[in-house]
Amino acid sequence: MQPQTLFWILLALAVYGYYLGRKRALTVSGGNIRRLHSLPDYYGYYVALWCALPALAILSLWLLLDDKIILQWVLAELPPTYRNLPPDRLSLTVNVIENLLAGERQASTVDPALAEAAEHYRQLKHLGYQALTVLVLAGATAALTWAQRRITPGLRARNRVEAVIRIALIASSVLAILTTIGIVLSVLFEALRFFEMVSPLEFFFGLHWSPQIAIRADQVGASGSFGFIPLLTGTLLITAIAMAVAAPLGLLSAIYLSEFAKRRTRAIVKPLLEVLAGVPTVVYGFFAALVVAPWLRDLGARLGLSISSESALAAGLVMGIMIIPFVSSLTDDALTAVPRSLREGAYGLGATQAETITGVLLPAALPGIVSGLLLAVSRAIGETMIVVMAAGMAAKLTLNPLESVTTITVQIVALLVGDQEFDSPKTLAAFALGLTLFVITLLLNLVALHVIRKYREQYE
Amino acid sequence: MSTVITERHTTPDPESDGHRTVGDYTLAEPRITCRHVNVFYGDKQALFDINLDIGQREVIALIGPSGCGKSTFLRCLNRMNDIIEGCRVEGDIRLDDQDIYAKEMDPVLLRARVGMVFQKPNPFPKSIYDNVAYGPRIHGLAGNRTELDEIVETSLKRAGLWKEVKDRLDHPATGLSGGQQQRLCIARTIAVNPEVVLMDEPCSALDPIATATIEQLIDELRSRYTIVIVTHSMQQAARVSQRTAYFHMGRLIEVGKTTEIFTNPRHPLTEDYITGRFG
Numbered sequence: 086m087q088p089q090t091l092f093w094i095l096l097a098l099a100v101y102g103y104y105l106g107r108k109r110a111l112t113v114s115g116g117n118i119r120r121l122h123s124l125p126d127y128y129g130y131y132v133a134l135w136c137a138l139p140a141l142a143i144l145s146l147w148l149l150l151d152d153k154i155i156l157q158w159v160l161a162e163l164p165p166t167y168r169n170l171p172p173d174r175l176s177l178t179v180n181v182i183e184n185l186l187a188g189e190r191q192a193s194t195v196d197p198a199l200a201e202a203a204e205h206y207r208q209l210k211h212l213g214y215q216a217l218t219v220l221v222l223a224g225a226t227a228a229l230t231w232a233q234r235r236i237t238p239g240l241r242a243r244n245r246v247e248a249v250i251r252i253a254l255i256a257s258s259v260l261a262i263l264t265t266i267g268i269v270l271s272v273l274f275e276a277l278r279f280f281e282m283v284s285p286l287e288f289f290f291g292l293h294w295s296p297q298i299a300i301r302a303d304q305v306g307a308s309g310s311f312g313f314i315p316l317l318t319g320t321l322l323i324t325a326i327a328m329a330v331a332a333p334l335g336l337l338s339a340i341y342l343s344e345f346a347k348r349r350t351r352a353i354v355k356p357l358l359e360v361l362a363g364v365p366t367v368v369y370g371f372f373a374a375l376v377v378a379p380w381l382r383d384l385g386a387r388l389g390l391s392i393s394s395e396s397a398l399a400a401g402l403v404m405g406i407m408i409i410p411f412v413s414s415l416t417d418d419a420l421t422a423v424p425r426s427l428r429e430g431a432y433g434l435g436a437t438q439a440e441t442i443t444g445v446l447l448p449a450a451l452p453g454i455v456s457g458l459l460l461a462v463s464r465a466i467g468e469t470m471i472v473v474m475a476a477g478m479a480a481k482l483t484l485n486p487l488e489s490v491t492t493i494t495v496q497i498v499a500l501l502v503g504d505q506e507f508d509s510p511k512t513l514a515a516f517a518l519g520l521t522l523f524v525i526t527l528l529l530n531l532v533a534l535h536v537i538r539k540y541r542e543q544y545e
Numbered sequence: 546m547s548t549v550i551t552e553r554h555t556t557p558d559p560e561s562d563g564h565r566t567v568g569d570y571t572l573a574e575p576r577i578t579c580r581h582v583n584v585f586y587g588d589k590q591a592l593f594d595i596n597l598d599i600g601q602r603e604v605i606a607l608i609g610p611s612g613c614g615k616s617t618f619l620r621c622l623n624r625m626n627d628i629i630e631g632c633r634v635e636g637d638i639r640l641d642d643q644d645i646y647a648k649e650m651d652p653v654l655l656r657a658r659v660g661m662v663f664q665k666p667n668p669f670p671k672s673i674y675d676n677v678a679y680g681p682r683i684h685g686l687a688g689n690r691t692e693l694d695e696i697v698e699t700s701l702k703r704a705g706l707w708k709e710v711k712d713r714l715d716h717p718a719t720g721l722s723g724g725q726q727q728r729l730c731i732a733r734t735i736a737v738n739p740e741v742v743l744m745d746e747p748c749s750a751l752d753p754i755a756t757a758t759i760e761q762l763i764d765e766l767r768s769r770y771t772i773v774i775v776t777h778s779m780q781q782a783a784r785v786s787q788r789t790a791y792f793h794m795g796r797l798i799e800v801g802k803t804t805e806i807f808t809n810p811r812h813p814l815t816e817d818y819i820t821g822r823f824g
């Protein structure tokens with residue numbers, strides 16, 4: 086029997102358990118459900134959970150482990166010539182067996198001992214499944230009967246079911262947290278390995294970034310240099326340009342939408358603005374590279390400025406357009422959420438619309454506005470595609486928006502593209518950059534939280 | 546018999562309505578005069594041909610079942626209806642003989658002369674001091690910090706709040722109790738030195754003790770300001786007002802001295818309301 090079939094049968098059993106439990110609860114209540122501790126549904130869930138959960142646990146444990154256990158078993162029965170092989174050779178043997186099982190090799194082309202092992206493996210697996218099926222189904226049925234028997238009017242079925250739900254909720258959040266911790270730790274350890282090869286001093290204060298590693302020892306420029314400052318300035322420069330576009334445009338359009346626009350205009354304009362954030366960044370990228378950058382270069386030529394065809398300005402401008410909705414949407418929501426009574430209070434005192442907006446509404450909406458700005462900054466810092474296409478890959482240490490620069494994320498991509506050794510400083514540098522990026526955004530969040538807490542004008 | 550019932554259930558046409566307010570709505574020396582005021586929300590008419598004078602330094606109470614248009618009428622007096630989309634006001638409303646709906650009249654300046662206190666206390670999420678100072682600041686009433694301090698202090702004193710808050714002027718206003726917040730809103734309103742103060746059910750969110758304090762305050766404020774108060778409590782109307790106007794389904798049914806309205810209502814609808822038959 087296929088594991089899927091088994092799963093569906095279990096599910097059907099659980100549904101059956103639900104009805105049995107419900108029915109049983111109604112029977113023991115003597116037709117008066119007020120004598121029951123919980124509503125009849127909960128007795129149904131109670132039986133269903135007992136029926137399904139332990140059986141599912143056995144099923145998944147088996148599916149996780151059976152291949153490994155059976156493989157050990159089969160290997161132990163191979164002739165000693167195989168059993169005494171060193172580990173790397175042994176794994177080759179395992180490969181052969183696996184290929185046989187997958188039907189990618191014919192049994193006639195290999196050592197008969199191995200063919201026999203594969204056959205044995207297949208038999209064991211089949212037997213295992215049969216045992217599993219019997220075990221799971223018998224277990225589920227037994228649990229169902231047992232749980233159903235336990236139903237009395239006093240059984241606190243609701244509390245039991247709620248406990249299971251609570252555990253499921255906790256497990257989900259723990260899983261999310263553990264994943265995050267896992268990612269951070271793995272990045273951290275790889276970054277530490279990097280810092281064993283390149284001193285942190287050079288990384289954090291070095292002014293030169295060229296991570297090429299020599300292929301031959303006698304090559305010119307044999308060692309790469311890993312000064313991260315040009316990447317930081319590049320990132321900050323592009324982010325600053327993007328925010329210089331997005332912050333005023335986003336704020337002003339939010340103010341227009343929430344305070345001036347008629348309801349119908351707002352219903353049309355707001356979704357349109359939000360579409361900006363949904364356009365794939367690669368589209369923005371080639372828009373920046375093929376339209377904005379040449380246009381800027383021509384404009385510069387006419388004004389007597391030399392603007393390189395890949396410039397921080399082009400990337401920043403386009404990125405700014407892209408992140409407008411983060412600012413405008415959140416600001417608009419925050420402004421709309423300011424209670425009507427505050428608006429009326431200000432107008433009632435003879436405040437003009439401008440005075441009401443600047444003196445009452447914007448301060449009251451500050452937390453929302455700050456989080457909008459922050460979200461926009463994080464998007465700008467993390468954006469890769471537009472920069473690759475419009476600002477280039479050259480790590481120049483400059484604050485001139487007319488030159489080409491590169492950013493942290495772009496370099497991470499550059500470091501990991503192509504064939505890499507996993508322990509060269511070039512590859513590991515990506516982890517150090519990732520860690521730095523993570524710390525930067527974390528700090529940004531902390532600063533913003535502090536700002537919000539300090540300056541928030543809280544209404545109720 | 547059947548004809549009588551049909552008549553009672555037809556909604557009266559405002560044009561051929563022929564309804565006349567009972568009682569004398571004119572005054573010899575009015576501060577505000579309203580003539581033939583009609584208000585519409587979109588197509589729906591909320592007020593029908595209201596005529597009413599409001600005097601100097603009097604407290605006039607507007608009473609009536611909810612939805613009868615008391616708030617709507619109040620908001621005509623400082624053009625707060627302007628900020629409601631789809632709201633249209635017709636007729637003639639004069640403050641000190643100036644047409645407040647005239648083109649030359651700036652609603653912003655009008656609202657500084659006709660202040661408003663709302664149903665739910667709505668202090669700004671700022672400090673107590675900044676709440677009171679907000680109006681004087683935007684209207685440039687104080688030349689320097691000392692003058693502003695003075696305005697804040699007198700306003701808080703007049704609102705009977707000074708003693709309670711003088712040591713924590715820089716605390717957030719939202720930390721005050723409901724009654725204190727409402728008195729703060731009154732202080733905020735009188736800090737711009739208005740001529741008229743409109744109050745829309747100012748005590749409906751407050752407990753009896755806070756209500757008593759505010760009622761006493763209203764009585765004291767009468768010596769300086771004209772006060773128009775909407776209330777759903779007839780006892781409150783009787784306690785604080787000199788004149789009372791009874792509204793019903795968008796019409797002004799009866800107006801007169803408070804004592805007379807409550808002891809001797811002339812219109813059957815007024816009588817029904819006052820004796821608690823509905824409302």
Ligand SMILES: Nc1ncnc2c1ncn2[C@@H]1O[C@H](COP(=O)(O)OP(=O)(O)O)[C@@H](O)[C@H]1O
Nearest residue numbers: 586591609610611612613614615616617618629
């Ligand atoms: N903003 C609005 N839009 C549409 N109709 C409104 C609005 N405000 C009030 N109304 C209607 O106008 C009538 C009078 O309302 P209102 O003046 O608030 O009554 P009151 O204050 O006496 O309870 C009610 O029927 C109400 O539904």
Ligand SMILES: [Mg+2]
Nearest residue numbers: 615616617745
């Ligand atoms: Mg009202």
